[in-house]
Every structure is written in C-alpha cells, then in structure tokens.
Amino acid sequence: MSLDPSFLKQLTLVAIGFAAAFLAALWLSLIFWASRDIRQRSRDRFLRILAVVIVALLSIPGFLIYLILRPARTLEEEYQSALEEEALLQAIEESALCPGCNRRIHADWLVCPSCNTVLKKTCKKCGKLLELPWNICPWCASAIPGTRKPTDKKKEEPELDEGFQPLLDEPLDTHP
Ligand SMILES: [Zn+2]
Numbered sequence: 001m002s003l004d005p006s007f008l009k010q011l012t013l014v015a016i017g018f019a020a021a022f023l024a025a026l027w028l029s030l031i032f033w034a035s036r037d038i039r040q041r042s043r044d045r046f047l048r049i050l051a052v053v054i055v056a057l058l059s060i061p062g063f064l065i066y067l068i069l070r071p072a073r074t075l076e077e078e079y080q081s082a083l084e085e086e087a088l089l090q091a092i093e094e095s096a097l098c099p100g101c102n103r104r105i106h107a108d109w110l111v112c113p114s115c116n117t118v119l120k121k122t123c124k125k126c127g128k129l130l131e132l133p134w135n136i137c138p139w140c141a142s143a144i145p146g147t148r149k150p151t152d153k154k155k156e157e158p159e160l161d162e163g164f165q166p167l168l169d170e171p172l173d174t175h176p
C-alpha cells in the first residue's frame with residue numbers, strides 16, 4: 001500500500017496551516033495579555049504603547065522581555081501599599097506626645113508617668129476615657145460633672161461657698 005504523494009502534501013499543508021493559526025492566535029493573545037497587564041501597572045501612555053509594540057514585533061522573545069522589564073507592582077498594589085504607609089504614618093502621629101514633657105505617651109494613659117501631667121479623664125458612668133475639654137461623654141451621653149453648665153450654676157455656687165468659708169475664716173482671724 002503506497003500513499004498518494006499529493007495527499008501527503010495536502011496533509012502537511014493542513015498541519016502547517018493549523019500550526020500557523022495556532023501561532024497567530026498565541027501571538028495575538030500575548031499582545032492582548034501584555035496590553036491588559038501593562039494597563040494595570042502603568043498610567044504612562046508611552047510605556048503602554050511600548051509594551052504592546054515590543055510583544056507585537058518580537059512575539060515570544062518580546063513577551064519574555066516584557067515580563068522581565070514590566071513594573072513589579074500593579075497600580076492596585078501600589079495604591080494599597082500607599083494606604084498602608086499612610087495608616088502607619090498616622091499611627092505614629094497619633095501616638096501623641098505629652099504636652100508637659102514631650103515624651104511619647106499612649107492614647108489610653110490618664111496621666112503622664114514622667115511629669116504627672118493629667119492627659120485624660122474617665123467617664124463616671126461608663127468608665128471610658130475622655131479628652132479633658134469634653135463636657136459630655138460621647139459613649140453614654142452623660143454630662144461630665146465639674147464642667148459648667150448654665151443650669152447647674154446655681155446648685156454649684158452654694159457648695160463652693162461652704163467649701164471656701166472655713167478656709168477664709170482662719171486667715172481672717174490671724175490678720176487684724
Ligand atoms: Zn509628660
């Protein structure tokens with residue numbers, strides 16, 4: 001049994017056709033992949049075009065060159081790391097300094113251990129930490145005693161007078 005030479009020729013032509021079609025599809029998909037990939041990694045127009053041109057001109061070697069030279073991180077990753085950096089910086093800034101001695105203090109300290117400056121106060125009702133200027137607790141909404149409120153003024157004044165009276169009496173007695 002002998003094969004027809006013309007049939008063999010046709011068979012090789014079909015095989016070559018398939019191989020060529022496959023290579024062309026591979027080439028196009030490499031270009032497509034590179035163009036999509038570079039868009040995630042760079043905003044630079046020139047770089048985007050350059051990447052596509054290199055892969056289009058040099059095909060698989062060009063694709064390898066692109067893989068080696070492309071920006072290491074995507075824009076998304078860069079954005080994430082920028083966010084993390086910012087958060088870190090903010091955390092450092094927030095680990096505040098003592099207004100009395102400029103030493104580093106923790107956010108939940110009541111008093112600076114170095115210079116005894118009062119840093120925070122606690123809510124009498126819920127026990128949470130409050131900033132010194134606050135006159136209402138943001139967690140339980142109770143007013144903080146000791147801060148003046150127009151309605152409390154009259155109640156506080158007699159107490160203050162009683163407290164001061166004995167102290168004032170003694171010096172008055174010693175001085176003529
Ligand atoms: Zn201090």
Ligand SMILES: [Zn+2]
Nearest residue numbers: 123126137140
């Ligand atoms: Zn409270």
